[in-house]
Amino acid sequence: MIKYESYLKIADDDSFIDMPFSRQALYFHILSRVDDIGVLNNVHSIIRGINADESDLTTLIDKKLIFLGEDGLYRIK
Numbered sequence: 001m002i003k004y005e006s007y008l009k010i011a012d013d014d015s016f017i018d019m020p021f022s023r024q025a026l027y028f029h030i031l032s033r034v035d036d037i038g039v040l041n042n043v044h045s046i047i048r049g050i051n052a053d054e055s056d057l058t059t060l061i062d063k064k065l066i067f068l069g070e071d072g073l074y075r076i077k
Helices: 004-011 021-031 043-049 054-062
Strands: 066-068 074-076
Touching: 004 021, 021 043, 021 054, 021 074, 043 054, 054 066
Parallel strands: none
Antiparallel strands: 066 074
16 A cells, blocks of 8 residues: 555655646646556546646656556556
8 A cells, every 4th residue: 555655755845846737736646546556557548637748747757756567557656
């Protein structure tokens, strides 16, 4: 199970706060939908649902907040 304190540590980090709101929002929408082990398979539906952009996802991956596994599933840090 992913701990709530881990989310706060990330959300309080200056590099996270400096990101555009759309990227922060995408991260939290993804967090709210991951399973108990931090895995998600519908990231692109979330992107469309909140009018985010693929570049928002790319930034989250580049910052290593989200990982794309070889199996095509996204995982939370």
